[in-house]
Amino acid sequence: MLLNTMAGYAILAAYVIKGLDDSDQKRWAPGFGIVGFIALLFGSMMVTTWPLPGPYNIAYGETSVLFGAIFLATAIAIGFGWNLSIIASYAFFAGAAAIVIGVGIIKLKLTLEPTMSGVGFILSGLGGVFAAPALAFFRNNKPIRWLGGLMLVAAALIWASIVYPEYFGHLQAFQKWMPSTSGAIVPRK
Numbered sequence: 001m002l003l004n005t006m007a008g009y010a011i012l013a014a015y016v017i018k019g020l021d022d023s024d025q026k027r028w029a030p031g032f033g034i035v036g037f038i039a040l041l042f043g044s045m046m047v048t049t050w051p052l053p054g055p056y057n058i059a060y061g062e063t064s065v066l067f068g069a070i071f072l073a074t075a076i077a078i079g080f081g082w083n084l085s086i087i088a089s090y091a092f093f094a095g096a097a098a099i100v101i102g103v104g105i106i107k108l109k110l111t112l113e114p115t116m117s118g119v120g121f122i123l124s125g126l127g128g129v130f131a132a133p134a135l136a137f138f139r140n141n142k143p144i145r146w147l148g149g150l151m152l153v154a155a156a157l158i159w160a161s162i163v164y165p166e167y168f169g170h171l172q173a174f175q176k177w178m179p180s181t182s183g184a185i186v187p188r189k
Helices: 002-017 025-049 056-080 085-108 114-129 131-137 142-173
Strands: none
Touching: 002 025, 002 056, 002 114, 002 142, 025 056, 056 085, 056 114, 085 114, 085 131, 114 131, 114 142, 131 142
16 A cells, blocks of 8 residues: 555656646546555555554555545546646645644654654645645746655655565565465365
8 A cells, every 4th residue: 555655646746747737637547546546445444444553544544545535536537627626625634634643653653664654644745735725826836846746756755665675574574474264285184
């Protein structure tokens, strides 16, 4: 899910920097759609099953649902040529929640790297908080859009710095794990 978040912020950064001026807006819809679908699906599973210890389900699951809904709605809106302003307004509230969660992660030292994770949430949240003003007032201001895009790239890089090393850690931790229903034939004694 975190890889999906990283990819989403990279796509959003590219859209903010270049895509808003693109004459073929519909070509951006699949990227937003893939990210939105994965985040909404697996975030919903996390929120309803609570597979992680304590507050991590709230921090990662609930924000994934909000992130997924925003990206999926963006894909649909771009695909149909609808105005993005109401989605950006919704993103303000989701972004504010991500900022609160980021501050909470840092203050409560909730992850192995609370500062990095917290800053990732805060930068991601700022993307949502500034989406509506950026669309309303700065859509044609290239320097401001570049600044916003670079902030989104920073969020993507933070998530990348967390997720890619974890892949190796997960491979190492699960290298000898076998599901109880692996289908393997176990000889009787």
